[in-house]
Amino acid sequence: MNWWDDVMHRAVAEVILAGALTGLIGVQVVVRRLSFFTLALTHATFPGVVAASIIGVNLLLGGVVTGAVVALGVAALTRRRGQDAAAATGVLVSGGFALGAALVATQSGFSRDLSSFLVGSILTVSAGDLVSTAGVLAVVAIVLLVCARPLLYAGFDPVGARAAGIAAGGWDVVLLLTIQLVVVAVVPAVGTILALSLIVAPAAAARLWSDRLPVMTALAVLFAVGSGLAGLFASSRWNLAAGASISLAATAVLAMSWGLQRLTATVSAARAVPA
């Protein structure tokens, strides 16, 4: 029997790939304060993958196309002066979710798949899913590596970057599309709605431990992969929903990091006071 034929083996491989992906992009999301925007993307992706599944086209393609439309729409809104991007994003969150739910309702006998779009179904991951997640991981890693300088400059000082001849707006779009690609790629593992926790929580935890981007990125990948494996283990051990367990594990990593930081700060403050 082939190693890949085992459901659990495929699930472990998918969780590692998805963790690496979300850790890599999560750092960009956190340092650029794009968490809320990413939340909107995950919700906008939901109708996209549902529609793709109804029409019978590739889910990755369907999700990327609808998410890209939303990403570009929000990017255009934020570039206009006086527009409230947060309000627009907020409307997209509920609108996207409503559209997905409405699309699901048009299909009879579709309810089982609904939850797999929303919270993932890691135990039904196919070899094809693994290949596409690995492909997306390669693309995202290359984009983040090759474009590290313009992304850093545009993220830190957009006006300064434009003055230096770097098209900051264009780089924002590159980043938004890359985030969108990741959201869609991790749908089989954790679904559209739970993708946010695996993207934001490990990176936010890593941010607590380091001021340096390479260190943060390594930690975020480590935390995300660790959360994925821990969640998967918990789900098989205690028969819990896998997507939810992974999400909760990521949340726990963030909570523990925060707690440990507070603890060390309190201890060192207590030490600084002469007895």
Added chain:
Amino acid sequence: MAAAALRLAGVSVGYSGRPVVTGVDLELRPGQRLALVGPNGAGKSTLIKSVLGLAEIIDGSATVLDRAPAHARAFTGYVPQTGNLDPDFPVSARQVVMMGRYRRLGWWRPARAADRRAVTEALDRVGLADRAGLRFGLLSGGQRQRVLLARAIAAQPRLLLLDEPFNGVDAVSQEAIVRVLRDLSAAGTALVISTHDLAVARDLADLVCLVNGRQWAVGTPGETLTAGPLRQTYGSSAIDLADGRMVLVEP
């Protein structure tokens, strides 16, 4: 004759076709220091951005070293206001200064010894070589301003534009910045410095341009920083003192 570092002729600048500053006429030669003086909201930042090709030139002609502003970015440097930058962004002082070299480095070519040397030299000139590894956001306001100046120096511009570089800056940093600016202009770099501090303008500038929605006067500090032009520029917030001096009261 060498090309003017900056030439503005009948220039109006603004956004989306709406002018913010009109009627600007001035010429800056290499090594000259121009102070843009006016109250908050006068359009000083917009005028600076237009020279960088980031705000619209609605009317008139603007050239930087005989080129259109958007095509002169290889020769211009920009020091933004630090207040607009995210202090939580995980980037060190050294990394910020290295951004000044990106134009030469391109996207992914590793920094060479010459780049690293230029970064160290620039940090040294602003007196922050010992702070290179610190996160940008952990520096004081004045130190952040000096790091941004170092980033501009590392790019070796021929025209350097600074947006309110002395805002919220401590005395030590102000002194360091003034010294570096004098050195740069002595080496031939033309400078445009926006400020609402008349004392700084009088002390530092060869040329002063008074703006508030339009250009009210341009000339030497002695010609422009006097009661008449200042009253025109600042309106009722300019108050004459009995001894012939003048104070400005920002509303």
